[in-house]
Amino acid sequence: xxxxxxxxxxxxxxxxxxxxxxxxxxxxxxxxxxxxxxxxxxxxxxxxxxxxxxxxxxxxxxxxxxxxxxxxxxxxxxxxxxxxxxxxxxxxxxxxxxxxxxxxxxxxxxxxxxxxxxxxxxxxxxxxxxxxxxxxxxxxxxxxxxxxxxxxxxxxxxxxxxxxxxxxxxxxxxxxxxxxxxxxxxxxxxxxxxxxxxxxxxxxxxxxxxxxxxx
Amino acid sequence: xxxxxxxxxxxxxxxxxxxxxxxxxxxxxxxxxxxxxxxxxxxxxxxxxxxxxxxxxxxxxxxxxxxxxxxxxxxxxxxxxxxxxxxxxxxxxxxxxxxxxxxxxxxxxxxxxxxxxxxxxxxxxxxxxxxxxxxxxxxxxxxxxxxxxxxxxxxxxxxxxxxxxxxxxxxxxxxxxxxxxxxxxxxxxxxxxxxxxxxxxxxxxxxxxxxxxxxxxxxxx
Numbered sequence: 001x002x003x004x005x006x007x008x009x010x011x012x013x014x015x016x017x018x019x020x021x022x023x024x025x026x027x028x029x030x031x032x033x034x035x036x037x038x039x040x041x042x043x044x045x046x047x048x049x050x051x052x053x054x055x056x057x058x059x060x061x062x063x064x065x066x067x068x069x070x071x072x073x074x075x076x077x078x079x080x081x082x083x084x085x086x087x088x089x090x091x092x093x094x095x096x097x098x099x100x101x102x103x104x105x106x107x108x109x110x111x112x113x114x115x116x117x118x119x120x121x122x123x124x125x126x127x128x129x130x131x132x133x134x135x136x137x138x139x140x141x142x143x144x145x146x147x148x149x150x151x152x153x154x155x156x157x158x159x160x161x162x163x164x165x166x167x168x169x170x171x172x173x174x175x176x177x178x179x180x181x182x183x184x185x186x187x188x189x190x191x192x193x194x195x196x197x198x199x200x201x202x203x204x205x206x207x208x209x210x211x212x213x214x215x
Numbered sequence: 216x217x218x219x220x221x222x223x224x225x226x227x228x229x230x231x232x233x234x235x236x237x238x239x240x241x242x243x244x245x246x247x248x249x250x251x252x253x254x255x256x257x258x259x260x261x262x263x264x265x266x267x268x269x270x271x272x273x274x275x276x277x278x279x280x281x282x283x284x285x286x287x288x289x290x291x292x293x294x295x296x297x298x299x300x301x302x303x304x305x306x307x308x309x310x311x312x313x314x315x316x317x318x319x320x321x322x323x324x325x326x327x328x329x330x331x332x333x334x335x336x337x338x339x340x341x342x343x344x345x346x347x348x349x350x351x352x353x354x355x356x357x358x359x360x361x362x363x364x365x366x367x368x369x370x371x372x373x374x375x376x377x378x379x380x381x382x383x384x385x386x387x388x389x390x391x392x393x394x395x396x397x398x399x400x401x402x403x404x405x406x407x408x409x410x411x412x413x414x415x416x417x418x419x420x421x422x423x424x425x426x427x428x429x430x431x432x433x434x435x436x
Contacts, residue, residue, distance in 0.1 A: 141363065148356045149347045158342055159360065162335035166371055169328075189378050197370060204366060208359045211280055 001082060005090035012069070013098070023062055027106055030054050035113040044117045048175050051110055052131075052168055055103050059132075060164070062102065063095045063139035064156040067147035079213065088140065088209040092202060096136035103128045119181030127178055130191065131171035134198040138163050141205040144212050170194050223418055229411025233260070236404045243401075254312040255401065260408035261305035264416050268298035269337075271420075273365040276358040288354035291361055292344055293423040297416050299337050306330065326383040329371040336364045336371075 013020065034042075034050055042050075070078075078087060107128065118124050139160055146156035170190055177187040184191070237256030272294040279287035309327075310320045321327060343360055347353035376383070 145343070145356055145360050145363075148352065149343060152346060155343065155346055159339045162332050162339055163367055165332055165335075166329070166375060170375075193375065193378050196374075200366060200370065204363055208362060211355060211359055 001086045002090050002093070005082060005086060006093055009090060009094040013094075016069075019065075023058060023102070024105070026061070027054060027058055027102070028109065031106065031109045031113055038114065042114050044179050045176065047110070047114060047117055048172060048179055051106065052172055052175070054106055055099075055131075056135075056164065056168060058102050058106070059099045059135050060139065060157060060160060062098060063136060064143050064146065064153060064160065066091055066095055066140060067143045068153075070147070084210040084213040085206055087213070088144070088205050091140045091144075092137045092205065095140050096133050099132035099136045100129055103132055118175075118179050120178045120183070123182070123184050123187065124175055124178035126184070126191070127171055127174040127194075130174075130194045130198070131167065134167045134171075134194055134201065135164055137198055137201045137205060138167065141201065141209065144209060148212055167194070167197060170197075222414055226411055226414035226418055229407045230415060233257075233404055233408035233411055237408070240400055240404060251312055251316050252401075254308060256404050256408050258305055258308040258312060260405070260412045261301050261308060263409045264413040265298045265301040265305060267413050268294045268301060268416050268420070269365060269368065272298060272361060276361040279354060279358045280362075283351075283354075285350065285354060288358065289424060289427050290420070291358060292341075293420050293427070294416075295337060295340060295361065296423065297419045299334070299341070300419070301412065301416055302330075302334055302337075306334070324383060325378075326372075326376040329375055333368040333371050336367055340364050 031054060034054075038046075107124075139156075142160045142163065143156055146152065146159060149155055170193055174187055174190045174194065177190070233256050237253055242250070242252050272291045275287045275291040275294065278284070279291060313322070314320050340357065340360055344353060344357045347356060
């Protein structure tokens with residue numbers, strides 16, 4: 001069931017080509033602007049911060065509408081066919097994978113245009129995956145809450161940003177560790193914190209989503 | 216609803232007692248803190264009462280989701296309101312203390328930032344409540360976000376600051392306001408202060424609930 005719901009997410013996302021193209025245009029133009037503005041010289045800390053800001057806005061834009069595009073009739077159809085836990089899990093899975101893809105593409109563009117100051121690339125990639133899981137799962141639940149309140153996109157940002165801020169602070173310090181070439185073992189605390197945060201958010205989504213599911 | 220007046224009297228007496236005794240009793244002289252340790256009697260009880268009232272809010276949200284009783288929803292919202300007020304008081308007393316001890320109102324510290332973010336989460340909860348017109352729907356969505364917000368607040372205030380060093384007393388080897396450095400005379404003021412501020416908060420909640428009742432009465436009849 002989760003697999004078919006996931007397939008449906010994938011299809012409906014790629015059916016709407018203008019939104020996905022807009023997202024990529026946003027990423028490319030922002031990173032290109034950074035490239036032009038910094039004129040090929042960029043400090044390592046600025047590099048990391050810029051990278052996460054670009055990923056943050058791209059991810060909030062893409063995940064905040066994940067429940068809003070469903071029409072009332074379609075929602076009724078899901079309600080009769082799927083279990084709520086499967087539904088939220090497929091959303092979390094899709095959002096997480098989508099964010100990982102977004103972050104990977106941004107990283108590629110950053111490396112191509114602004115160089116590669118990162119010393120421990122494996123840790124950085126792991127950090128990107130962990131951050132994507134945390135942001136993707138938190139935004140899935142928040143988007144579900146926002147969709148219930150009359151499809152107001154500003155509200156999703158208001159609800160989401162305070163939750164995402166600490167996640168982002170943790171990912172920035174973890175990726176600064178990766179930048180400085182610290183080993184994975186040295187930053188184990190942050191990895192555990194991020195993993196634990198995602199686990200708690202996913203567990204809460206599991207428990208709370210069934211209440212939002214039904215009108 | 217027949218509720219006695221005695222606990223309100225106790226609340227007022229306890230709060231006055233902590234203000235007077237808190238400024239007059241002798242306190243242990245600890246390095247860095249010195250006389251500013253008296254803030255223990257004001258800053259921490261306010262946070263304690265905030266946490267207690269947030270927990271009341273959480274419990275009423277959970278009870279709303281299990282029984283869909285509108286009164287529980289109002290209770291959850293009002294206790295979150297009053298808890299946020301207590302949190303602002305705690306933040307302000309902490310900032311005044313920090314100005315004298317650290318030389319600045321605000322520093323980039325995990326514990327301080329975690330608190331500020333938790334305040335934002337609860338402000339977002341109030342915004343969410345105000346943005347939905349339909350009552351049943353508002354109650355349900357707000358209850359779900361409230362439970363989420365409480366767990367996040369616990370993570371931001373209780374768990375994340377423990378992972379890194381913090382300037383805040385009680386963290387990173389700084390002398391604490393907490394139980395370890397408090398002597399018995401301080402306890403005699405500290406615990407009454409917690410009870411007094413919490414009871415005062417409960418009083419606020421009761422008044423706001425009554426106001427709500429009158430408003431609803433005027434709307435529906």
